[in-house]
Amino acid sequence: MKYVDEFRDPALIRKTADEIARLIERDRHYRIMEVCGGHTFSIYRFGLQRLLPENIELVHGPGCPVCVLPMGRMDDGLAIAARPEVIFTAFGDVMRVPGRRGTPLEMRAKGADVRMVYSPLDALKLAMENPDRQIVFFAVGFETTAPSTALTLLRARSLNVDNFSVFCNHVLILPAIRAILDSPDMRIDGFIGPGHVSTVIGARPYEFIAREYGKPVVISGFEPLDLLQSILMLIKQLNQGRAEVENQYARVVPWDGNRPALRALAEVFAVRPFFEWRGLGFISQSALRLRDEFAAWDAEARFSVPGVRVTDPKAAQCGEVLKGVLPPNRCKLFGRECTPEHPVGALMVSSEGACAAYYHYVHAMVTAGD
Amino acid sequence: MRRTMKGETRERIASEGASDRASLGGSDSTPLRCVTCRDEAVLATVLALREAHQALVEDCSGQRALVAIDFTPEARVGDILLVHSGVAIARLDEERS
Numbered sequence: 001m002k003y004v005d006e007f008r009d010p011a012l013i014r015k016t017a018d019e020i021a022r023l024i025e026r027d028r029h030y031r032i033m034e035v036c037g038g039h040t041f042s043i044y045r046f047g048l049q050r051l052l053p054e055n056i057e058l059v060h061g062p063g064c065p066v067c068v069l070p071m072g073r074m075d076d077g078l079a080i081a082a083r084p085e086v087i088f089t090a091f092g093d094v095m096r097v098p099g100r101r102g103t104p105l106e107m108r109a110k111g112a113d114v115r116m117v118y119s120p121l122d123a124l125k126l127a128m129e130n131p132d133r134q135i136v137f138f139a140v141g142f143e144t145t146a147p148s149t150a151l152t153l154l155r156a157r158s159l160n161v162d163n164f165s166v167f168c169n170h171v172l173i174l175p176a177i178r179a180i181l182d183s184p185d186m187r188i189d190g191f192i193g194p195g196h197v198s199t200v201i202g203a204r205p206y207e208f209i210a211r212e213y214g215k216p217v218v219i220s221g222f223e224p225l226d227l228l229q230s231i232l233m234l235i236k237q238l239n240q241g242r243a244e245v246e247n248q249y250a251r252v253v254p255w256d257g258n259r260p261a262l263r264a265l266a267e268v269f270a271v272r273p274f275f276e277w278r279g280l281g282f283i284s285q286s287a288l289r290l291r292d293e294f295a296a297w298d299a300e301a302r303f304s305v306p307g308v309r310v311t312d313p314k315a316a317q318c319g320e321v322l323k324g325v326l327p328p329n330r331c332k333l334f335g336r337e338c339t340p341e342h343p344v345g346a347l348m349v350s351s352e353g354a355c356a357a358y359y360h361y362v363h364a365m366v367t368a369g370d
Numbered sequence: 371m372r373r374t375m376k377g378e379t380r381e382r383i384a385s386e387g388a389s390d391r392a393s394l395g396g397s398d399s400t401p402l403r404c405v406t407c408r409d410e411a412v413l414a415t416v417l418a419l420r421e422a423h424q425a426l427v428e429d430c431s432g433q434r435a436l437v438a439i440d441f442t443p444e445a446r447v448g449d450i451l452l453v454h455s456g457v458a459i460a461r462l463d464e465e466r467s
């Protein structure tokens with residue numbers, strides 16, 4: 001398909017990698033964070049780190065909404081799922097995220113009515129087909145996903161579907177980046193900006209990173225050539241002492257984002273004063289809740305949720321890995337107590353969490369070579 | 371792990387007779403996915419416009435689905451859309467690329 005094949009062209013990939021190698025200053029260390037878990041996944045999948053000189057270090061950021069979801073929220077959601085009148089719906093990845101009493105899949109095995117959906121619109125359809133049940137959609141995701149939840153809620157209102165509600169865990173990427181930038185042990189030189197989030201919010205909102213923190217940002221696509229081009233653009237900025245927001249992914253990311261989607265977000269959601277991120281702690285203004293006008297479709301208002309708080313074990317070093325202070329395999333628990341089968345910390349939970357991605361691709365390669 | 375889940379999801383959706391949305395991007399093992407998105411975003415070409423802000427689209431592996439185009443109202447037959455959880459969130463723009 002056009003726009004896919006050309007961004008995997010080995011000759012172009014090689015050429016871009018060579019240009020990066022030619023441009024880097026030998027005695028300089030470049031620490032670049034890819035904010036988005038999809039980028040982390042592509043970097044490991046295509047082995048991009050191997051194409052880069054050693055003094056370019058890629059640090060994996062907080063961009064996996066399942067990974068940053070506190071276990072307490074999962075427990076709250078599962079408390080709703082356990083109610084006999086409820087059909088609990090969620091995206092596939094959420095199905096394997098453990099709360100203290102197990103995962104949604106395990107709850108299903110114990111008799112709860114838990115179903116995977118590909119879109120919140122499918123959950124709404126389920127509600128219309130099952131008027132005697134309560135259908136709850138467990139919403140997670142950044143600004144990429146929140147518009148589809150918003151659209152679903154707007155439709156639920158206009159169609160008057162009163163047996164549908166949303167348990168909202170939507171989070172915002174910019175406050176998380178700011179939290180990383182503000183942390184005292186921050187050592188990132190530049191950012192690969194998220195691609196799909198930016199189709200919705202645009203490139204402009206990242207300007208504060210360049211202006212206030214003096215760090216360059218390049219919004220990137222997900223193919224190998226996209227990522228290498230973005231890294232090249234960052235290296236050029238850093239070498240020239242520039243800090244700007246550039247858009248490598250202009251084929252889908254408009255500078256000002258998607259206006260109809262932003263309008264829907266503003267109509268349906270308000271910003272929570274604060275929200276807990278696994279690994280990063282409480283971040284103010286970092287998540288969305290349903291506006292009061294939509295309280296009738298808010299699962300948190302409809303069902304009394306326990307409001308559980310669960311803290312991660314002290315030895316888990318997710319925060320340091322998230323901020324780029326430690327590579328995943330230097331966490332004391334990595335690959336021993338904490339594995340994808342038995343995740344202790346946030347970043348091991350989804351396949352795109354920094355630790356899980358590292359475990360699958362690097363760790364597996366190393367142990368296979370033993 | 372992801373591929374297993376996808377298999378399960380598709381089986382389940384097939385058995386429940388839910389929408390064909392699930393199949394989109396299904397057989398392309400190479401993801402245009404972004405975990406930031408909790409789901410994946412897939413490029414798909416518009417085959418036909420349907421009522422109620424919907425479009426029939428086809429992805430690069432030939433899978434078809436009905437998607438909501440409320441956020442890309444300018445979409446026309448032949449356009450390439452970026453589809454995320456059953457909703458088009460962007461239209462590919464050749465001029466900008």
Ligand code: SF4
Pocket residue numbers: 315316317318319321328331332333334335338344345346347348349355
């Ligand atoms: S190995 Fe586990 S505990 Fe350690 S940083 Fe990674 S996810 Fe957190």
